[in-house]
Amino acid sequence: MSIWGRVAVVGAYEHPARFAPDKTAYQLHAESARGALADAGLGIEQVDGFFTSGVGPIGILSLAQHLDLEPCYLDSQSIGGSSFVSHCLHAAAAIAGGLCSVALVTYGSTAASQRFAIGTGGASGGDPPDEFEAPFGPTIVGSYALVARRHMHAYGTTSEQLAEIAVTMRRHAGLNPHAKYRDPITVEDVLASRMISSPLHLLDCCIISDGGGALVLTSVERARDLRRPPVVILGGAEAVRHHGVGNRDLLDIAACQSGPLALARAGVAHADIDVCQVYDSYTITVLVTLEALGFCEPGEGGAFCAGGRIGLGGALPVNTDGGGLSSNHPGMRGIFLVIEAVRQLRGERGAAQVPGAELALVHGTGGMLGGRHSGATLVLGRV
Amino acid sequence: MAVLPRIDEESRGFWEALARHELYFQRCRDCGRARFPPRALCPACLSSATAWVRASGRGTVYSFTVTYQNQAPGFRDVLPYVLAIVELAEGPRLVTNIVGCPPEAVRVGMAVEVVFDDVAPEVTLAKFRPVGDDP
Numbered sequence: 001m002s003i004w005g006r007v008a009v010v011g012a013y014e015h016p017a018r019f020a021p022d023k024t025a026y027q028l029h030a031e032s033a034r035g036a037l038a039d040a041g042l043g044i045e046q047v048d049g050f051f052t053s054g055v056g057p058i059g060i061l062s063l064a065q066h067l068d069l070e071p072c073y074l075d076s077q078s079i080g081g082s083s084f085v086s087h088c089l090h091a092a093a094a095i096a097g098g099l100c101s102v103a104l105v106t107y108g109s110t111a112a113s114q115r116f117a118i119g120t121g122g123a124s125g126g127d128p129p130d131e132f133e134a135p136f137g138p139t140i141v142g143s144y145a146l147v148a149r150r151h152m153h154a155y156g157t158t159s160e161q162l163a164e165i166a167v168t169m170r171r172h173a174g175l176n177p178h179a180k181y182r183d184p185i186t187v188e189d190v191l192a193s194r195m196i197s198s199p200l201h202l203l204d205c206c207i208i209s210d211g212g213g214a215l216v217l218t219s220v221e222r223a224r225d226l227r228r229p230p231v232v233i234l235g236g237a238e239a240v241r242h243h244g245v246g247n248r249d250l251l252d253i254a255a256c257q258s259g260p261l262a263l264a265r266a267g268v269a270h271a272d273i274d275v276c277q278v279y280d281s282y283t284i285t286v287l288v289t290l291e292a293l294g295f296c297e298p299g300e301g302g303a304f305c306a307g308g309r310i311g312l313g314g315a316l317p318v319n320t321d322g323g324g325l326s327s328n329h330p331g332m333r334g335i336f337l338v339i340e341a342v343r344q345l346r347g348e349r350g351a352a353q354v355p356g357a358e359l360a361l362v363h364g365t366g367g368m369l370g371g372r373h374s375g376a377t378l379v380l381g382r383v
Numbered sequence: 384m385a386v387l388p389r390i391d392e393e394s395r396g397f398w399e400a401l402a403r404h405e406l407y408f409q410r411c412r413d414c415g416r417a418r419f420p421p422r423a424l425c426p427a428c429l430s431s432a433t434a435w436v437r438a439s440g441r442g443t444v445y446s447f448t449v450t451y452q453n454q455a456p457g458f459r460d461v462l463p464y465v466l467a468i469v470e471l472a473e474g475p476r477l478v479t480n481i482v483g484c485p486p487e488a489v490r491v492g493m494a495v496e497v498v499f500d501d502v503a504p505e506v507t508l509a510k511f512r513p514v515g516d517d518p
Contacts, residue, residue, distance in 0.1 A: 117454050120453055126389075128391065128394070128420075129420055131388035131389050131391075131394065131420075132394075132477065134386050134388065135386050135387065135502070136466055136479055136480045136508070137450060137453055137455070137464055137466055138478065139450060139452070139453050141452075142448045142450050142466050146446040146447070146448055146467075146468060147446070148448075149446045149448060149491060150445070150446040150491065153446070153492070194451070195449070195451050196451055197448045197450050197451060198449040198451070200448075243478075244426075245416065245426065245427075245475070246417070246418060246420070246474070246476045246477060247475070247476065250468070370468075371478075
């Protein structure tokens with residue numbers, strides 16, 4: 001029996017903190033768990049599946065202690081910022097398969113208050129393939145910049161087109177009272193900001209913030225008795241891309257595989273998607289992800305993202321909370337993609353609401369887009 | 384201070400060749416598929432029969448970025464530098480640096496050739512420079 005349409009997100013909470021030097025990362029996990037369980041109307045004692053990442057190799061054990069959880073299903077899938085999107089996919093399978101009944105997904109990070117240099121502090125994980133890259137000074141932003149340069153070479157994509165993405169995300173952030181940066185910016189502002197790793201400028205890059213978030217998932221049957229309108233997982237898939245045997249096409253990203261698979265599993269066409277939340281670690285991430293997901297043809301991403309098409313009121317509103325480029329980015333923001341999609345499908349977003357949104361697509365990217373990275377796609381719908 | 388690779392049993396042949404200023408990649412003796420970075424088994428056919436093939440050292444820039452910010456030791460003092468992926472004439476692509484020209488002169492598709500950078504005793508890195516440039 002298919003798992004699609006049988007499991008729902010019933011609780012979602014985004015921690016409002018963007019700079020929290022008075023809190024620990026575990027505290028942000030716990031406060032987010034409290035928020036999501038309250039949203040769902042469930043008690044923590046009902047949680048029997050626990051999902052988290054970014055807490056170290058077996059850190060889920062320590063975090064389980066912190067929350068005094070003794071679940072019968074544990075998943076600390078760690079594939080970068082997309083991990084939490086992947087957790088929802090895994091939770092859907094676990095709940096539909098009877099391995100647990102109430103899944104809690106948590107995230108928390110104090111990257112900003114610890115002054116952690118996300119993106120520009122070197123990027124070697126110490127795994128065997130890293131030894132062929134680390135001596136040459138790779139950075140996370142540099143990895144994405146390699147993709148941007150290749151895309152520019154292949155298709156004539158311009159820095160102005162990339163800048164428009166940052167401008168749109170900032171416009172959305174202006175409607176989000178919790179967003180870290182809310183003042184409007186222009187294409188000229190992006191191009192005038194200092195170059196970090198060409199062709200990516202400072203304002204092509206995600207911000208660094210603290211933050212946390214949590215999700216609660218359960219079966220659609222159980223969801224009927226809960227206080228929030230359930231948001232159902234209609235389809236999903238994940239994928240990985242890497243240098244392979246030295247034959248990698250930089251524009252063949254993980255979303256090329258997970259996107260079409262997720263849509264097919266949901267039985268949904270691109271034109272049916274009302275709102276999209278895609279990981280915007282950098283402006284180029286949005287452009288190539290939308291192409292890879294199939295919302296436009298390869299090479300058309302620049303034009304697709306221009307002219308306000310991915311803004312509220314446009315053909316495909318993307319990252320309606322302001323995304324990682326303007327709202328929050330504590331290092332691994334995949335959970336916020338799901339949270340914002342849930343809020344949109346519940347119709348809770350006020351001035352940033354996509355009218356009548358019924359179907360949302362979420363895509364998380366984790367790791368280094370121009371190197372080893374993961375992709376996780378979800379198609380979510382309201383019942 | 385350079386960041387040095389950690390050399391293990393699957394990569395030792397590659398690094399030892401580089402120390403002799405020779406650039407090698409691997410080719411499966413059974414299915415003929417080229418591979419880089421080195422590893423003991425061919426992932427296409429899972430054969431352990433491996434040939435080391437000496438590369439001509441010629442290639443083209445597949446993509447690049449001029450890095451202006453990197454706080455990591457070994458790199459914060461050498462900014463800006465060019466991080467690149469070079470496609471060898473024989474096929475495999477590798478992560479490297481482009482040296483021997485101003486960063487702003489680098490282009491995708493530019494013809495390059497290997498230069499051997501002896502960064503530590505017994506450790507040499509394969510970097511690339513535009514073809515025709517004298518050191």
